[in-house]
Amino acid sequence: MLLRGINVGRHNRLAMADLRVLLADLGCRDVTTHLNSGNAVVTADPDGLAERVAAALPVRVPVVVFTAAELREAVENCPWSERARTSPKQVHVGYLDRPLSTKEVDRLGTRHGDDEVAVGRRVLYLSYAGPSTGSPLEAAFTRARTDVVLTTRNWSTATRLVDLTRSP
Incomplete structure (x- = not known):
């Protein structure tokens, strides 16, 4: 949670x-x-x-x-898994309270400056060229005007949460 x-x-x-x-x-x-x-x-x-x-x-x-299976799925399906391993603070997972509609995905877009977004099932994958604070992605989320709840975690935290679901 x-x-x-x-x-x-x-x-x-x-x-x-x-x-x-x-x-x-x-x-x-x-x-x-x-x-x-x-x-x-x-x-x-x-x-x-x-x-x-x-x-x-x-x-x-x-x-x-998110269930343990959903957390694992989010990590396993990252389109930038190699970049996530080498630059874990530059790749984030955005956890959503519901899937985005096609219209919301279209409004969000996939590229904002040098930053990228990929859509998964109830998650967004965010790849930042620089610091996430002040990124063009923030403005893109504002422009998308959606009522979805989005909370992001960097790759290190995303993978640690998966590890915690496996702990006895």
């Missing part, structure tokens, strides 16, 4: 220890968090989990839930 916009600067502060307790109180088992940015791997029924977690959080942020 991925929380969007947690602990970014001084906004939406949430200690990961508190998140683990909250998730356990909601019936999640085997709760593990990664980093301080709202990444959690749990054992739970995914149906309605995003809504239940979002309602229970002390801050208002979107929550996106």
